Amino acid sequence: MSTLVGSPLSVINLGIDAFADPIGAAGGGVTRVRWSPPAGGDIQVNRALASLVGNSVVEDANRQAFAAYSDAEPVLDGIGIAQEVIRGMGSRTLLHSGPPVAWEKMCGPMQGAVIGAAMLEGWAHDADGARALADRGEIRFAPCHHHGAVGPMAGVISPSMPVWIVRNARHGNLTYSNLNEGLGKVLRYGANSPEVLDRLRWMAAHLTPVLAAALQALGPIELKPLMARALHMGDEMHNRNTAASGLLMKQLVLGVLKAGIPAREAAEALEFVVGNDFFFLNVSMAACKSMLDAARGVPGSSMVTTMARNGVEFGIRVSGTGDTWFTAPAPMVEGLYFSGYTRADAARDIGDSAITETAGIGGFAMAAAPAIVQFVGGTPELALANTMEMMNITLGRNAAFTLPQLNFAGTPAGIDVRKVVDTGILPAINTGIAHREPGVGQVGAGLTRAPAECFNQAVVALVGLVQGVAAR
Amino acid sequence: MSTLVGSPLSVINLGIDAFADPIGAAGGGVTRVRWSPPAGGDIQVNRALASLVGNSVVEDANRQAFAAYSDAEPVLDGIGIAQEVIRGMGSRTLLHSGPPVAWEKMCGPMQGAVIGAAMLEGWAHDADGARALADRGEIRFAPCHHHGAVGPMAGVISPSMPVWIVRNARHGNLTYSNLNEGLGKVLRYGANSPEVLDRLRWMAAHLTPVLAAALQALGPIELKPLMARALHMGDEMHNRNTAASGLLMKQLVLGVLKAGIPAREAAEALEFVVGNDFFFLNVSMAACKSMLDAARGVPGSSMVTTMARNGVEFGIRVSGTGDTWFTAPAPMVEGLYFSGYTRADAARDIGDSAITETAGIGGFAMAAAPAIVQFVGGTPELALANTMEMMNITLGRNAAFTLPQLNFAGTPAGIDVRKVVDTGILPAINTGIAHREPGVGQVGAGLTRAPAECFNQAVVALVGLVQGVAAR
Numbered sequence: 001m002s003t004l005v006g007s008p009l010s011v012i013n014l015g016i017d018a019f020a021d022p023i024g025a026a027g028g029g030v031t032r033v034r035w036s037p038p039a040g041g042d043i044q045v046n047r048a049l050a051s052l053v054g055n056s057v058v059e060d061a062n063r064q065a066f067a068a069y070s071d072a073e074p075v076l077d078g079i080g081i082a083q084e085v086i087r088g089m090g091s092r093t094l095l096h097s098g099p100p101v102a103w104e105k106m107c108g109p110m111q112g113a114v115i116g117a118a119m120l121e122g123w124a125h126d127a128d129g130a131r132a133l134a135d136r137g138e139i140r141f142a143p144c145h146h147h148g149a150v151g152p153m154a155g156v157i158s159p160s161m162p163v164w165i166v167r168n169a170r171h172g173n174l175t176y177s178n179l180n181e182g183l184g185k186v187l188r189y190g191a192n193s194p195e196v197l198d199r200l201r202w203m204a205a206h207l208t209p210v211l212a213a214a215l216q217a218l219g220p221i222e223l224k225p226l227m228a229r230a231l232h233m234g235d236e237m238h239n240r241n242t243a244a245s246g247l248l249m250k251q252l253v254l255g256v257l258k259a260g261i262p263a264r265e266a267a268e269a270l271e272f273v274v275g276n277d278f279f280f281l282n283v284s285m286a287a288c289k290s291m292l293d294a295a296r297g298v299p300g301s302s303m304v305t306t307m308a309r310n311g312v313e314f315g316i317r318v319s320g321t322g323d324t325w326f327t328a329p330a331p332m333v334e335g336l337y338f339s340g341y342t343r344a345d346a347a348r349d350i351g352d353s354a355i356t357e358t359a360g361i362g363g364f365a366m367a368a369a370p371a372i373v374q375f376v377g378g379t380p381e382l383a384l385a386n387t388m389e390m391m392n393i394t395l396g397r398n399a400a401f402t403l404p405q406l407n408f409a410g411t412p413a414g415i416d417v418r419k420v421v422d423t424g425i426l427p428a429i430n431t432g433i434a435h436r437e438p439g440v441g442q443v444g445a446g447l448t449r450a451p452a453e454c455f456n457q458a459v460v461a462l463v464g465l466v467q468g469v470a471a472r
Numbered sequence: 473m474s475t476l477v478g479s480p481l482s483v484i485n486l487g488i489d490a491f492a493d494p495i496g497a498a499g500g501g502v503t504r505v506r507w508s509p510p511a512g513g514d515i516q517v518n519r520a521l522a523s524l525v526g527n528s529v530v531e532d533a534n535r536q537a538f539a540a541y542s543d544a545e546p547v548l549d550g551i552g553i554a555q556e557v558i559r560g561m562g563s564r565t566l567l568h569s570g571p572p573v574a575w576e577k578m579c580g581p582m583q584g585a586v587i588g589a590a591m592l593e594g595w596a597h598d599a600d601g602a603r604a605l606a607d608r609g610e611i612r613f614a615p616c617h618h619h620g621a622v623g624p625m626a627g628v629i630s631p632s633m634p635v636w637i638v639r640n641a642r643h644g645n646l647t648y649s650n651l652n653e654g655l656g657k658v659l660r661y662g663a664n665s666p667e668v669l670d671r672l673r674w675m676a677a678h679l680t681p682v683l684a685a686a687l688q689a690l691g692p693i694e695l696k697p698l699m700a701r702a703l704h705m706g707d708e709m710h711n712r713n714t715a716a717s718g719l720l721m722k723q724l725v726l727g728v729l730k731a732g733i734p735a736r737e738a739a740e741a742l743e744f745v746v747g748n749d750f751f752f753l754n755v756s757m758a759a760c761k762s763m764l765d766a767a768r769g770v771p772g773s774s775m776v777t778t779m780a781r782n783g784v785e786f787g788i789r790v791s792g793t794g795d796t797w798f799t800a801p802a803p804m805v806e807g808l809y810f811s812g813y814t815r816a817d818a819a820r821d822i823g824d825s826a827i828t829e830t831a832g833i834g835g836f837a838m839a840a841a842p843a844i845v846q847f848v849g850g851t852p853e854l855a856l857a858n859t860m861e862m863m864n865i866t867l868g869r870n871a872a873f874t875l876p877q878l879n880f881a882g883t884p885a886g887i888d889v890r891k892v893v894d895t896g897i898l899p900a901i902n903t904g905i906a907h908r909e910p911g912v913g914q915v916g917a918g919l920t921r922a923p924a925e926c927f928n929q930a931v932v933a934l935v936g937l938v939q940g941v942a943a944r
Contacts, residue, residue: 267729370876
């Protein structure tokens with residue numbers, strides 16, 4: 001004690017500054033560690049977390065879930081019509097992004113996409129008619145994720161839409177996504193003008209047969225090697241798909257030529273593909289879901305298998321808690337706005353595309369895509385920092401997806417709800433920004449984080465299930 | 473003086489350690505700055521350098537030369553047959569890479585390529601016949617660079633070969649390069665087996681007409697925007713052309729379809745292009761020469777306009793010294809070898825492809841291409857460091873070629889012979905490695921540096937010319 005009093009003070013202070021301030025004022029050395037108790041000190045969450053950290057049931061389950069995710073081999077298997085290939089979709093149904101949400105609670109862009117899809121399907125002749133149909137409850141709504149599908153932004157998939165079919169060659173599970181329309185005024189951002197619907201009609205009637213014939217001629221395309229190459233070419237495959245789209249296009253060109261498609265139809269289809277640097281996004285999403293679905297339903301696992309937003313709520317699902325959604329209000333997005341738009345125009349975070357981050361790419365692989373900051377904001381240093389930070393909340397690295405900028409380390413993957421709650425580090429997401437009103441479209445792109453509340457809920461829900469597994 | 477003796481010594485030591493060692497041994501603080509006099513202390517070079525540094529004639533000339541390089545607008549204008557489009561090439565002539573070299577002094581891979589080209593042209597039926605023809609002096613040899621052309625590795629362009637035509641839309645100058653054959657057993661690496669010659673015949677007879685028709689249908693393709701995009705996609709466009717090849721391919725596909733080429737021919741041609749990630753290299757080289765030729769012949773300028781190697785000698789040309797080559801023995805390359813080969817198999821540094829580094833890409837833009845280290849060796853940190861180091865020996869940055877990894881700084885460009893001599897920092901080059909014997913082909917890829925001696929000679933040669941300009 002006499003030593004302590006007699007020599008210069010050198011103190012490490014965790015958390016509250018009130019302890020550090022007087023020591024500093026008295027001339028003592030203070031190293032301040034920023035810390036706050038998990039979940040803002042919530043007792044229930046902290047007790048749950050304490051029982052899950054180091055828990056061998058959870059550790060074993062996570063090893064199994066992460067291995068299934070890592071071993072998955074998504075292949076692009078073909079294109080089908082939604083109602084023909086998506087199990088249990090039925091007619092008069094629209095799939096949408098994120099967790100479940102009723103028509104009257106949907107955000108502007110999702111309502112805009114629903115109205116557009118109802119007109120596209122011929123259920124209504126105009127926007128008022130479509131709105132009335134929805135008001136009367138004559139459209140069934142379900143999350144894409146409840147049907148093995150994913151859709152970017154509003155994520156609306158209607159029965160007659162063409163969808164990519166991705167098969168996990170290792171575990172057999174099938175996933176789906178719609179086809180990417182390009183940027184700007186597009187259905188997924190809530191636009192529904194005649195040009196938007198005409199483009200969708202052309203895609204179904206003209207683009208799809210060409211792509212389907214090309215894929216038929218090529219056979220299944222392995223997606224992980226293609227995605228791994230794109231990560232070495234500056235893509236993170238959520239908001240930057242330039243390289244991956246080019247690599248897919250190279251394959252499709254050979255397929256188109258092999259299939260003997262007439263030159264004019266081939267040219268029209270390939271011109272659309274060449275002109276759309278986001279063409280691969282929806283394939284990327286279906287591939288990510290394919291890998292993550294392989295990790296679903298492992299009893300006791302704290303690995304996140306879904307992150308998705310409907311523009312109102314952000315929801316996650318966890319391997320060990322099955323189909324339960326843990327939701328919180330969807331956050332706003334910090335980003336760069338297209339000319340003429342500001343933050344006041346922005347809808348909240350929306351879309352199933354956070355499945356990319358869930359699978360370790362997107363914001364988690366942002367280090368691979370420094371040029372993306374010209375689109376979503378931030379700096380190349382931030383891109384590196386985001387990837388490094390995600391290493392604190394993930395179960396491992398995806399050995400198939402290496403990042404040259406981090407000396408070929410695998411991308412951080414397998415979000416552990418325990419680590420998110422324990423560290424307070426929230427999953428980083430790169431995303432597009434839709435206009436808050438129906439019918440407008442995209443207004444920018446930016447960065448956001450998943451809300452903490454989802455992970456707190458998941459930790460609490462997992463405890464009882466883990467005890468059940470241990471008791472077996 | 474009493475202060476100096478009384479207080480602890482803190483010394484900065486430049487160069488020779490013999491001064492620093494006793495101070496360090498006596499407990500003094502020594503900061504050692506690594507320094508040695510320019511050009512190893514050579515008096516003539518140092519006098520020349522002293523008269524050129526800060527010289528307003530040189531500064532003005534360099535501003536003019538660098539502006540011309542920066543303003544150049546290379547466009548891919550078409551494909552032609554070498555002897556029909558390359559001025560003054562004539563028949564019975566073979567162009568080769570690097571500075572002038574006589575047949576009997578050529579390295580193995582260049583002799584191998586010459587033998588292959590003589591057979592390709594029908595001047596000889598076999599390798600012995602081709603060799604005899606060259607021995608008897610019946611083939612005229614000239615550097616590609618003397619005819620507005622560039623060729624990678626052996627760089628052999630024979631009269632009937634198809635060549636890319638690049639036009640500088642800003643200044644009107646034309647440049648040429650042959651078509652890329654792919655990797656492995658190829659003429660440019662000195663291989664000349666029947667499969668090599670058959671591929672060249674197929675390229676002339678089948679690939680070229682398809683590409684020519686596609687380019688005709690498309691019109692001129694602007695190369696700087698394409699190259700700028702590729703730099704954001706992990707290419708440095710010397711040893712990594714994956715993205716640029718894909719971007720060019722996207723254009724060509726549309727051209728092929730627009731031109732109405734029959735499906736089988738189109739498929740065969742595009743399959744070759746899709747399968748060759750180096751396809752853009754030769755276009756990149758012609759574009760780089762296009763930009764640098766715009767900077768040629770500015771009286772007094774110390775800017776390097778050519779770096780090229782013939783496998784025996786490394787040569788440079790400087791804007792203010794016109795067509796004079798300054799040469800030194802070609803260096804060895806430190807690199808990664810293909811399975812079954814070692815350093816003992818390697819030829820010396822060879823090829824006109826260092827025109828990419830001269831123009832600020834390749835080794836100078838290595839920061840943009842961290843994944844390249846898996847091909848040429850080194851680490852992503854080295855890739856960054858090489859680009860940063862090149863900023864010390866260049867006149868400026870190319871504002872059109874930004875590097876995301878360096879927060880979108882322009883790539884260092886416009887090598888100043890004065891700065892190279894003054895700093896001792898030698899231009900960094902990424903390159904392929906040919907087998908030293910004729911007929912084998914590529915054995916690896918790696919990193920090297922231009923030899924100092926070339927720059928020392930250039931500085932000395934420039935002095936008299938600068939005095940002449942000043943006297944006018």
